[in-house]
Structures are given as C-alpha cells and as structure tokens.
Amino acid sequence: xxxxxxxxxxxxxxxxxxxxxxxxxxxxxxxxxxxxxxxxxxxxxxxxxxxxxxxxxxxxxxxxxxxxxxxxxxxxxxxxxxxxxxxxxxxxxxxxxxxxxxxxxxxxxxxxxxxxxxxxxxxxxxxxxxxxxxxxxxxxxxxxxxxxxxxx
Amino acid sequence: xxxxxxxxxxxxxxxxxxxxxxxxxxxxxxxxxxxxxxxxxxxxxxxxxxxxxxxxxxxxxxxxxxxxxxxxxxxxxxxxxxxxxxxxxxxxxxxxxxxxxxxxxxxxxxxxxxxxxxxxxxxxxxxxxxxxxxxxxxxxxxxxxxxxxxxx
Numbered sequence: 386x387x388x389x390x391x392x393x394x395x396x397x398x399x400x401x402x403x404x405x406x407x408x409x410x411x412x413x414x415x416x417x418x419x420x421x422x423x424x425x426x427x428x429x430x431x432x433x434x435x436x437x438x439x440x441x442x443x444x445x446x447x448x449x450x451x452x453x454x455x456x457x458x459x460x461x462x463x464x465x466x467x468x469x470x471x472x473x474x475x476x477x478x479x480x481x482x483x484x485x486x487x488x489x490x491x492x493x494x495x496x497x498x499x500x501x502x503x504x505x506x507x508x509x510x511x512x513x514x515x516x517x518x519x520x521x522x523x524x525x526x527x528x529x530x531x532x533x534x535x536x537x
Numbered sequence: 538x539x540x541x542x543x544x545x546x547x548x549x550x551x552x553x554x555x556x557x558x559x560x561x562x563x564x565x566x567x568x569x570x571x572x573x574x575x576x577x578x579x580x581x582x583x584x585x586x587x588x589x590x591x592x593x594x595x596x597x598x599x600x601x602x603x604x605x606x607x608x609x610x611x612x613x614x615x616x617x618x619x620x621x622x623x624x625x626x627x628x629x630x631x632x633x634x635x636x637x638x639x640x641x642x643x644x645x646x647x648x649x650x651x652x653x654x655x656x657x658x659x660x661x662x663x664x665x666x667x668x669x670x671x672x673x674x675x676x677x678x679x680x681x682x683x684x685x686x687x688x689x
Contacts, residue, residue: 434597435606435629436588445586454587469653470629473622473646477587491658494625498658499651501621506643506650 392416393484393518396462397525399426399439404529406431411526413439413463415447415480417456423447439463440471444478455479464522466515469494472501476509483511486522544568545636545670548614549677551578551591556681558583563678565591565615567599567632569608575599591615592623596630607631616674618667621646624653628661635663638674 392414399412403426415423425442429435440463447456460482461475466489473494475483485495494501495513502510544566551564555578567575577594581587592615599608612634613627618641625646627635637647646653647665654662 429606433600433604433606435600435608436593436597436626441588445588448585448587452585454581454585456587468625469646469651469656469658470622470625473620473625474588477622492660493658494621494651494653498656499621499646499653501646501651504621504650506621506645508644 392421392460392462393464393486393522395421395424396439396464396486397518397521399424400464400522400525403427403439404525409526410529411439411463411465413443413461415443415456415459415461417447417451417459422450422459436470438468438471440467441474444474444480448478457481460484461511462517464518464525465489466493466495466497468492469499469501473507475511476501476507479509480511482514484514484517486516486518487526488515488519544573544612544614545616545638545674547573547576548591548616548638549670549673551576552616552674552677555579555591556677561678562681563591563615563617565595565613567595567608567611567613569599569603569611574602574611588622590620590623592619593626596626596632600630609633612636613663614669616670616677617641618645618647618649620644621651621653625659627663628653628659631661632663634666636666636669638668638670639678640667640671 404410408427423443423446428437464486556562560579575595575598580589616638
C-alpha cells in the first residue's frame, strides 16, 4: 500500500494550523511521485467559501499547478473521513489512493452516509486506507471543540 | 413554491454557453431576494479544476460576493440533477430551494446514487423541485454528446 506516515504527519500539521485560524481542524496533503504538491487545512471561514474543505483545497491547487483536471496517480492524505462533497471530488480528480485518519459518523461520505464509492453513480473509486494516525487526528478535533465549549 | 421559469431559462443560457466552450453543457444561477447574484456554466476544462461544476461556481462566487459562508434564503437553479459533490455543497451553503431540470441517473446525487439529502449525515436539505424545463435541459446535453460522437 506504500503508505508513508510522514505524509499524514504533514496533514496533521495542516489540521493544527487550521484550528489556530479558528477553522475546523482538518488538514490534507496531496502527494504525486513521492512529493507533496499541495497542502491545506480547512479554509471555509477565511475564504468565505463553504466548499473550501482541506481536500477540495489541495485538489484544486494541485490541478491548477499541474494544469490538468485529473490527478491520476496522486495520493491524498486527510486527517478526517471525507464528506460526500470531498469524496466525489476525489473521484472526479481520479485520485489513486485515499488515506484518512479518523472516522466521521456524523458527516462522512466514504464509510458513512451515501458511501459514494459504493454507488453505481461513482465512476472512479480510489483505494481507501482508513485509521491512519486516527487517534491524533481525532484528538486535534476533540480538543478544538472542547476549547470552544469552555467559557472563555 | 415561488418558482420562476425565467431563472431556469437563464441557467439554460449558461448551459449553452458552456457547451460552446466545449464544457459539458450544464448551467446554474443563484438567486437571492428575487435577483440573480451569480451565474455560471461548467468550467472544469477552462479552469483545470475538477470541482468547477456550475453549482459549485455559483455558490463560491455568491459566498465571495456576499462575504459569508452561508447563503441562507438563496435559491439555486441548475439544468441537471446535482452530483454528490454539488448536492453536499448546496447543503453546506444552506441553500433554501433547489430547482433542477433533467434527472441524471448516471451521476446524480439527489434522487440517484447516495441521495445525500436523505442521509443522516446531511444536516440541512433544501426543498427540491425537479423537472423544471427538463426537456430543454436534456436536449442541450444530448445534442452536445451527439455532436461529439459524429465524425468531424
């Protein structure tokens, strides 16, 4: 499966940075030929863009840099199970492998909800590897929401 | 339901323009307070962006213009049933009503595939009105693909 934990560590770093910007702390990196070509955390608040999830940001950035719609052979590392929007975008971009950290029973679209890759309306599914650095990914999220709930 | 066929005609116009740019001819307009605030066709090729579906483009543009992530009270008109990616983005943007033209059994995510709005992972569903200008929407798509198949 050629997984590289270093890449998930980089995605986790992006998640932490997102949290520091008061964004939901999810991070992603996009890897092509063993090299990170795009990295991002959530930027929905900063960009006033409800679609600016970490996965969308790295896909759009990599496609822009490479000058092509399809990122065939690219691998995506993200700290949380992608939602339906991102799962579909990963398919459209022809991502080869998807590595993700924590499961997202409330909003996930890979192993929860509409399970996009299992539908006949899905025309390309990446290989999916879940549970990579799961505990750290979940902790970053839990700490963020816990801090939100505590009275300042 | 306060539907306005004039808005779907505008979305159809965007679909035709998209086809002329050699993009899959789907068009959308986003309406707030009875006024079109964003309009677009597919721009995946032009922008080298696999996420640049018509719906995504108008949501991102409207959110940018309004300086807010959520488009509460906005209505979206699109010529084709949204895919899973766009269906979820419509939910995240808190779109009030979704009007669409043709059904998309092969790639739709509203009444086909993962049926995003019917999932417990969906936390806001728009009111959905389908079959608006369905025949014209489907014809634009069919003519486009037919022309592609014909030897030049």
